[in-house]
Amino acid sequence: MAENRLRIHHTKPDQFRRIRGFDCNRLALPQISSVPGPPPRAGTEEIVMFQPPRCPHRLCPQHLEPSPGFCHAHGHYQPLCRPHPVPRFRCTSCKRTFSRQTFRMDYRDHRPDLNARLFQSLASGVGLRQTARNLRLSLRCTELKFRKIARHLRRLNLNLRANLPSGSQLQLDELETYEGRRNGRPLSVPVVIESKSRFVIWAESATIRPRGKMTPARRLAIREDEARFGRRRDRSRSSVRRSLARAAKLTGSLEWVQLDTDQKSSYVGLARAAFGWSRLVHRRTSGKLPRTTANPLFPINHTEAMARDLLGRLRRESWLVSKKRRYLDLGLHLFMAYRNLVRRRFNFDQESPAELLGFLPRRITEVEALSWRQELGRKSIHPLARETESIESLGMRAGAAA
Numbered sequence: 001m002a003e004n005r006l007r008i009h010h011t012k013p014d015q016f017r018r019i020r021g022f023d024c025n026r027l028a029l030p031q032i033s034s035v036p037g038p039p040p041r042a043g044t045e046e047i048v049m050f051q052p053p054r055c056p057h058r059l060c061p062q063h064l065e066p067s068p069g070f071c072h073a074h075g076h077y078q079p080l081c082r083p084h085p086v087p088r089f090r091c092t093s094c095k096r097t098f099s100r101q102t103f104r105m106d107y108r109d110h111r112p113d114l115n116a117r118l119f120q121s122l123a124s125g126v127g128l129r130q131t132a133r134n135l136r137l138s139l140r141c142t143e144l145k146f147r148k149i150a151r152h153l154r155r156l157n158l159n160l161r162a163n164l165p166s167g168s169q170l171q172l173d174e175l176e177t178y179e180g181r182r183n184g185r186p187l188s189v190p191v192v193i194e195s196k197s198r199f200v201i202w203a204e205s206a207t208i209r210p211r212g213k214m215t216p217a218r219r220l221a222i223r224e225d226e227a228r229f230g231r232r233r234d235r236s237r238s239s240v241r242r243s244l245a246r247a248a249k250l251t252g253s254l255e256w257v258q259l260d261t262d263q264k265s266s267y268v269g270l271a272r273a274a275f276g277w278s279r280l281v282h283r284r285t286s287g288k289l290p291r292t293t294a295n296p297l298f299p300i301n302h303t304e305a306m307a308r309d310l311l312g313r314l315r316r317e318s319w320l321v322s323k324k325r326r327y328l329d330l331g332l333h334l335f336m337a338y339r340n341l342v343r344r345r346f347n348f349d350q351e352s353p354a355e356l357l358g359f360l361p362r363r364i365t366e367v368e369a370l371s372w373r374q375e376l377g378r379k380s381i382h383p384l385a386r387e388t389e390s391i392e393s394l395g396m397r398a399g400a401a402a
């Protein structure tokens with residue numbers, strides 16, 4: 001739809017050389033001094049032209065294993081939302097065309113300039129409606145942008161992680177919230193972190209049974225809900241199992257896995273199943289201890305408090321509470337990406353949690369987090385790529401340099 005409104009100028013393939021030098025094809029270089037690779041020569045302006053890393057069409061043989069020179073330049077178009085034209089390319093194998101935008105996270109967006117501000121706003125405890133008012137967007141547009149950005153950040157957060165370094169310590173806890181109706185639809189949110197770096201490994205929501213004091217009004221509300229949605233099931237155990245499995249994937253290189261939890265009895269069996277009997281060191285702390293900095297579970301308690309602060313929908317007694325559980329999950333992914341990649345670990349630190357664990361060479365900005373699409377796993381373009389290097393290749397280069 002957006003494409004129809006754009007003026008498309010086609011050029012012949014033999015004009016490739018001229019297009020390569022065209023201003024629109026330059027990549028804006030971020031501050032990448034800490035990215036491994038040869039530094040730019042002093043006194044020379046480095047100009048990097050965008051070269052598509054692969055054909056974006058999934059059924060094309062050039063998609064997963066592109067050969068050199070698989071595409072040629074195919075003109076450019078002038079989008080309404082950008083000051084500069086965008087180069088187009090044509091695949092020599094499938095003959096289909098694409099542009100640089102096809103590889104960008106803001107592909108087909110109408111207001112790409114507001115994405116980073118929207119991410120920042122939603123990761124700062126502001127709700128969707130207030131964000132929409134601040135950015136002069138409609139509520140519907142803000143909701144759709146939130147979903148697209150959160151799904152992208154989920155992939156980015158998963159693609160950038162690797163094995164945890166030795167000495168890492170894990171902590172697990174569950175926080176409680178609800179969807180839509182407080183007295184009848186409670187949720188449990190297991191959160192797993194690496195406690196030294198405060199890297200949030202996983203968080204997701206699961207339905208649980210209503211519990212606690214029952215008043216006649218509450219019983220009526222629960223009966224209404226059961227008539228409407230069926231009996232509410234307790235899925236807390238399976239979501240803790242999934243969260244621990246996410247953590248176990250990162251512990252391949254660890255000799256010992258140290259896990260701190262409270263004394264909930266089900267954690268013992270789930271932790272042994274996830275990490276194995278032989279290398280698990282499971283320390284259990286009473287949940288009744290004061291929640292001070294001396295408490296061994298302080299890092300996870302602090303992370304949960306930060307999640308309740310930065311994610312408005314987790315706050316108690318708030319209008320911002322999620323009406324549907326799946327959007328709470330998207331909000332959690334947005335929080336995890338902000339916490340792990342963008343925010344400093346502590347205010348006096350320079351590094352983000354992902355940087356401290358060696359997953360990234362430095363903290364990234366909201367704009368960088370929302371740069372290249374991340375649908376190809378670790379073959380996706382790295383958010384700090386100088387050209388269009390994949391996360392896999394930059395990770396390998398970083399490993400070789402270390």
Ligand SMILES: [Zn+2]
Nearest residue numbers: 055060091094
């Ligand atoms: Zn192709």
